Amino acid sequence: MTGEYVPGLEGVPATRSNISFVDGKAGVLEYRGIPIDQLAESSTFLETSFLLIFAHLPIKEELLNYEAEVLSHRRIKYRIRDMIKSFPESGRPMVALQCCIAALGMYYPVNEGTIKEEHTYESTIRLMAKLPTMVATFHQMRLGNDPLTPRDDLGHSANFLYMLTGKEPDPRIARIFEVCLMLHAEHTVNASTFSALVTGSTLADPYTVITSAAGTLSGPLHGGANEEVMAMLREIGTIERVRPYIEDRLSRKQKIMGIGHRVYKVKDPRAIILQNLAVELFDKFGHSRLYDIAVEVERVCEELIGSKGLYPNVDFYSGLVYDKLGIPPDLYTPVFAIARVAGWLAHWHEQLADNRIFRPTQVYTGKHDVEYTPVSLRSYA
Ligand code: COA
Numbered sequence: 001m002t003g004e005y006v007p008g009l010e011g012v013p014a015t016r017s018n019i020s021f022v023d024g025k026a027g028v029l030e031y032r033g034i035p036i037d038q039l040a041e042s043s044t045f046l047e048t049s050f051l052l053i054f055a056h057l058p059i060k061e062e063l064l065n066y067e068a069e070v071l072s073h074r075r076i077k078y079r080i081r082d083m084i085k086s087f088p089e090s091g092r093p094m095v096a097l098q099c100c101i102a103a104l105g106m107y108y109p110v111n112e113g114t115i116k117e118e119h120t121y122e123s124t125i126r127l128m129a130k131l132p133t134m135v136a137t138f139h140q141m142r143l144g145n146d147p148l149t150p151r152d153d154l155g156h157s158a159n160f161l162y163m164l165t166g167k168e169p170d171p172r173i174a175r176i177f178e179v180c181l182m183l184h185a186e187h188t189v190n191a192s193t194f195s196a197l198v199t200g201s202t203l204a205d206p207y208t209v210i211t212s213a214a215g216t217l218s219g220p221l222h223g224g225a226n227e228e229v230m231a232m233l234r235e236i237g238t239i240e241r242v243r244p245y246i247e248d249r250l251s252r253k254q255k256i257m258g259i260g261h262r263v264y265k266v267k268d269p270r271a272i273i274l275q276n277l278a279v280e281l282f283d284k285f286g287h288s289r290l291y292d293i294a295v296e297v298e299r300v301c302e303e304l305i306g307s308k309g310l311y312p313n314v315d316f317y318s319g320l321v322y323d324k325l326g327i328p329p330d331l332y333t334p335v336f337a338i339a340r341v342a343g344w345l346a347h348w349h350e351q352l353a354d355n356r357i358f359r360p361t362q363v364y365t366g367k368h369d370v371e372y373t374p375v376s377l378r379s380y381a
Contacts, residue, residue, distance in 0.1 A: 005363040010262065014194060014358075019052060019346045020186045024263035029270065031186055032056070040273050045181040046070060046156050049128060049342035052186050053349060066125075073129035074150035074159070076100075077107055081137060081147060089142040093135065093334045094218040098211050100134040101127070105207030120352065123206040124345050131341055132156070135334040136163035157181060160338065165326050172284065176277050177325055180318060183270040184336050186343030187314075188263070192217040196344040198358045200351045213344045214337050223333040223340075226319035229258035230329050233290045233297070233320075242296040250304060258316030259301050265309030274317040281324050291320050 006012050021030045029036040032051050039048050050058045050066050058066060080103060087096050108126060110119045137147040140163070148163045158174035161167075169177070189197070196213040204212075217223035236245045249256060261268055282288050298312050322332050 003361075008262070014189050015197060015347075015351070016354075017189070017347065017350055018055070019343070019350060020188050022188050022263050024261070024265050027264060027266040027269045027272075029187070036183065036269055037273060039182055040179045043182060044155070045178050045185070045339070045342075046128075048182045048185055049345075052342050052346040053124060069125045070129045070156065071150075071152060073126050074133050076130055076133050076137065080104075080107070080134070081141075084134070084138050084141055084147075087138065087141075089144075091142075092218075093138055093330050094214065094223075094337070096138040097131070097135060097334050097337060098214050098218075100138070101131070101207055101214060102211040103207075104130065105205045105211075108207070110205040110207075120206065120349060124349075127206065127210055127341050127345060131338045132160040133163065135331065135338060136160060139164055139328075139331060140166075161325065164331075169325075170285075173281075173325060176281055176321065179273065179277060180321060180335075181339040183273060183314060184318075184339035186340070186346060189347075191219075191222050192340065193344060193347050196348055197351050200348045201355055201357045203352075203355070206345075206348060209348050210341060210344055213340075217337055217340065218333055223336045225257050225313070226315035226322070226332045226336075227329045229294075229315055230290070230319040230323060230332075232257050233293050236293050236297070239293055239296050242293060243300050246297065246300045246304060256297070256301055256305075256310075258312055258319075259297075259305070260310040261313045264311065264313065267311040268313045268316075270314040271312040271316050274314065274321060275312075278317050278320050278324075281321060285324060288320060288324060290323070294320060 019032065021033070022028065031039060031048065032055060034051070034057075039051075043051075046067050047058065047063055050063065080100060083103060084096065084100065087099070104126065108123065110123060133150055140147045145166075148166060150159050151162055151168075154162055154168065155174065155178075157178040158169055158171070161169040161174060161177060187193070192213040195216040196209050199212040200209045220228055236242055246256060278288075278291055282291055294317065298316070301310065301312075319329065319332055322335065323329070327335060
């Protein structure tokens with residue numbers, strides 16, 4: 001059977017899922033039916049990850065048990081630390097993270113093809129727990145420092161920020177980062193989640209599944225956009241230069257980073273929450289000149305390309321928040337991975353429950369019956 005080719009598979013359902021829902025016209029995002037703004041207001045990242053992966057809000061005992069399990073698996077093996085030590089300091093952190101996640105599969109082998117429930121649970125806990133430690137360890141080691149051991153008295157977000165910066169964060173900063181993780185935890189079948197589904201459908205081990213997804217996330221059209229937003233804001237430099245910069249890029253058919261989304265045709269609901277967090281952060285901990293430039297970029301873009309349904313996406317304000325939290329730009333995508341691993345795992349669980357290997361078709365555009373020419377007779381035509 002051959003169907004019509006749809007570039008980028010836009011609008012083509014790749015799976016049935018009840019994990020998250022997006023209404024791109026109304027600007028709605030729900031996790032398991034709960035609006036994202038309610039979760040951002042009242043939940044925690046680990047509770048939200050439980051909701052996504054295990055399909056219900058945990059009762060108190062479940063939540064305490066899950067939090068304790070994740071906490072007890074935060075440390076990484078010294079051999080993984082040694083492996084990270086051997087990485088070049090200039091190496092891209094997303095590549096380092098992929099190597100580390102893939103390596104976990106050698107330390108905690110799962111029988112491919114016969115993935116049992118206890119394996120999915122154990123690997124889920126390990127992946128949720130260890131990604132933050134691996135990112136922070138790489139960062140400390142590339143600075144020439146000894147990595148910091150996870151602190152059991154700190155929650156998931158506060159502990160990550162502590163391991164990354166060496167300082168225990170202000171509780172309000174830790175909460176803002178926690179909300180950022182929740183906002184990035186899941187977003188239906190995006191490119192990296194699709195990678196997780198495809199790799200998961202071959203019954204590859206969970207560490208390979210999450211490595212595939214992380215690789216897909218690393219591209220600038222997906223997880224890397226917030227890094228580029230910050231570079232753009234720095235390049236623009238002043239509010240006066242915003243309009244000429246945007247007009248120039250648009251006239252050269254270049255995209256404005258952090259603007260536009262395949263699904264949202266209004267302002268991404270996560271961008272709205274992130275902007276509020278940014279405002280709170282800058283009010284309490286000092287103003288950011290780049291934030292003023294970002295607001296002007298949003299205003300000019302709305303005027304010039306808003307009619308095309310192009311508005312700020314989640315990446316537009318997230319870099320500004322991370323910058324203020326002291327997270328270096330090349331760690332923005334690894335931070336995204338620390339959050340999105342929850343969504344990838346949720347989709348992997350769902351895929352395994354009703355699995356069929358992905359094997360799409362293609363529209364062949366090549367030749368037929370071409371005669372083989374020996375190398376001695378070939379030349380440039
Ligand atoms: N700036 C200017 N124009 C943009 C644009 C942007 N950021 N994003 C899309 N457009 C325009 C395209 O030029 C195209 O215009 P045309 O129809 O006149 O040729 C139209 O909008 C459709 O763009 P297209 O690239 O086909 O949309 P898509 O759904 O394939 O891509 C994104 C979605 C997110 C990849 C795209 O909007 C983008 O590259 N944004 C910038 C990167 C980014 O922020 N990524 C993070 C996503 S969360």
